[in-house]
Amino acid sequence: SQQGEEDPQALSIQEGENATMNCSYKTSINNLQWYRQNSGRGLVHLILIRSNEREKHSGRLRVTLDTSKKSSSLLITASRAADTASYFCAGSGNTPLVFGKGTRLSVIA
Amino acid sequence: DAGVIQSPRHEVTEMGQEVTLRCKPISGHDYLFWYRQTMMRGLELLIYFNNNVPIDDSGMPEDRFSAKMPNASFSTLKIQPSEPRDSAVYFCASRTGTGNNSPLHFGNGTRLTVT
Numbered sequence: 001s002q003q004g005e006e007d008p009q010a011l012s013i014q015e016g017e018n019a020t021m022n023c024s025y026k027t028s029i030n031n032l033q034w035y036r037q038n039s040g041r042g043l044v045h046l047i048l049i050r051s052n053e054r055e056k057h058s059g060r061l062r063v064t065l066d067t068s069k070k071s072s073s074l075l076i077t078a079s080r081a082a083d084t085a086s087y088f089c090a091g092s093g094n095t096p097l098v099f100g101k102g103t104r105l106s107v108i109a
Numbered sequence: 110d111a112g113v114i115q116s117p118r119h120e121v122t123e124m125g126q127e128v129t130l131r132c133k134p135i136s137g138h139d140y141l142f143w144y145r146q147t148m149m150r151g152l153e154l155l156i157y158f159n160n161n162v163p164i165d166d167s168g169m170p171e172d173r174f175s176a177k178m179p180n181a182s183f184s185t186l187k188i189q190p191s192e193p194r195d196s197a198v199y200f201c202a203s204r205t206g207t208g209n210n211s212p213l214h215f216g217n218g219t220r221l222t223v224t
Contacts, residue, residue: 031210040111042200042215043152050210088152094167096142097213101151 004089012106019079021103023072023089030093032065032072037086081109094106113200115216123224127189130199130219134182141207143186191223
């Protein structure tokens with residue numbers, strides 16, 4: 001399916017360090033999207049990378065996509081306590097977005 | 110832009126009672142989605158609409174669940190009768206119809222507790 005599966009399930013780092021989260025999916029996609037969810041809130045769209053792109057940047061976020069391996073990674077550089085949240089990926093094709101269980105990131109000040 | 114609005118934010122009810130969750134999508138969005146989130150199963154897609162028409166309800170767990178979208182600015186998800194295993198956070202999301210490249214906009218969810 002186009003469902004994203006995030007890895008690791010949980011990640012704890014010190015403020016200022018970089019955080020890397022990975023995503024895998026099973027079928028062809030048109031694009032892959034990353035979302036963030038703060039506690040008690042809905043998901044918020046972070047970044048979209050198209051299937052013909054290999055890397056994309058947005059502020060402190062860097063996303064890579066390897067369609068041959070059906071995988072993506074999200075890198076958050078110089079993390080802050082405010083980055084503490086769950087992060088989800090989902091591949092988009094002809095069907096609605098299906099999400100995995102996410103990566104819970106804790107940034108310790 | 111007020112975003113996707115869901116109500117109520119919290120709902121506590123007893124088993125067997127009817128529960129109705131409400132959603133107002135962002136104006137101009139053609140697609141509306143209902144998701145359910147639990148620790149065990151993560152985010153599950155329940156049903157989605159395009160231009161007020163249900164397109165895929167294969168994620169609706171049982172006949173106890175029903176969803177409607179009477180107009181472009183309102184949708185409901187109803188559970189009748191409710192059961193303790195329905196306890197979860199229910200999210201509504203909407204997006205424009207400009208292909209699958211448009212991002213989803215989520216509401217802040219309704220936390221349902223069935224005792």
